[in-house]
Amino acid sequence: MKVLHIIPSVASVRGGPSQAVVEAVKALINAGVDAEIATTNDNGDDLLYVPIGKLVEYKQVPVQFFRRFSPKVNSIREFAFSQDLTTWLWQNVSQYDLLHVHAIFSYPSTIAMTIARLQRVPYIVRPLGQLCEWSLQQSYQKKQLYLKLIERANLNYSKCIHFTSEQEQQEAAPLKLRSPSFVVPHGLYIPHIIPNARQRLRQQLNLPDDEPIILFLSRLHAKKGLDYLIPALSKLLDYHFTFVIAGSGDADYESKIKSLVIAHGLQNRTHFTGFVKGEKKDLLLQGSDLFALTSHSENFGVAVLEALAAGIPAIITPGVALANMVTQENLGYVAEFDITAIATSIKQALDAPQEAKQRGDRARKFISENYTWDCIASKLISVYTEIKKIPTFTALN
Structure with a gap:
């Protein structure tokens, strides 16, 4: 099975969710899944110094980085627009059996889901808490408009929505999204004990x-x-x-x-x-x-x-x-x-x-x-296997 993970950024400054994608892909590869990441070179206010537009090894996993549009206006920069990523996805997304999309309300994730819909490639989406009550209240009007015009359809066309906790799943319930959902948490590698x-x-x-x-x-x-x-x-x-x-x-x-x-x-x-x-x-x-x-x-x-x-x-x-x-x-x-x-x-x-x-x-x-990554990878593989059995998209209103 060939799985592409899409996320706006894997930079350490973006915190746990970005780092979790890298570790999840590493564990999936160790378990025999052909998995890789496509992302931008976002690094907060800066850009990562990485090769652009080709598959490279980054933190022991295969990653393709694409240029992030970086104007001085923070809100536009944070949206992580990338024309190069768009072009690459349109030309290559059909080569994958499944897309695992991380984040919503961000250009790389939104365009990945949209292109997958148009090319009838199955995908699942992990909203990174953006469907929780507190998050939806931030920039409320902008997010409601975004949901209405774009993201609700993207979510409804997904094979499944990936939540990392039952609480996150419950907080998203009032939106009445039509896609089924599942809960698989983050994992971690247990650190070695530091003497004294x-x-x-x-x-x-x-x-x-x-x-x-x-x-x-x-x-x-x-x-x-x-x-x-x-x-x-x-x-x-x-x-x-x-x-x-x-x-x-x-x-x-x-x-x-x-x-x-x-x-x-x-x-x-x-x-x-x-x-x-x-x-x-x-x-x-x-x-x-x-x-x-x-x-x-x-x-x-x-x-x-x-x-x-x-x-x-x-x-x-x-x-x-x-x-x-x-x-x-x-x-x-x-x-x-x-x-x-x-x-x-x-x-x-x-x-x-x-x-x-x-x-x-x-x-x-x-x-x-x-909560080891080996345990989490095993759960994700079970989900991926079940998704392969689901018939191709039927239209959702």
């Missing part, structure tokens, strides 16, 4: 050996709820802790967050690391005591999964789709989306560090048994 990670991280940050570290590791964006987490931490200034913010985002938003830290008296106990990856990221995850993501909305929460796999408990809010799992398996703490409630959950973890550690140990074991 706690001690090494505290030495790196020049902290006492017994200093609790609370970690936020994610893209810096308004939906991530730092405007709730930071005020919550300010209610706990009687406690010893260090707050680490690992991630990058829009320069104006980063400045806003730094001002918020100062306004709440946390400047002397907050470290900004910027974007991290590799061993530095693993050290942060394994050396911290608590992971916090108090997000408005997460259709999955890759960073949460990474933290749990590293063996630290997570404090999250109900908008994070992994909340039910965290509650049911007792892997951390789920606080209502409220400053006081978030502060109370953090206090609970700080007051009972041994109990928090036990939740973290339980989390690592649970994730390693249920």
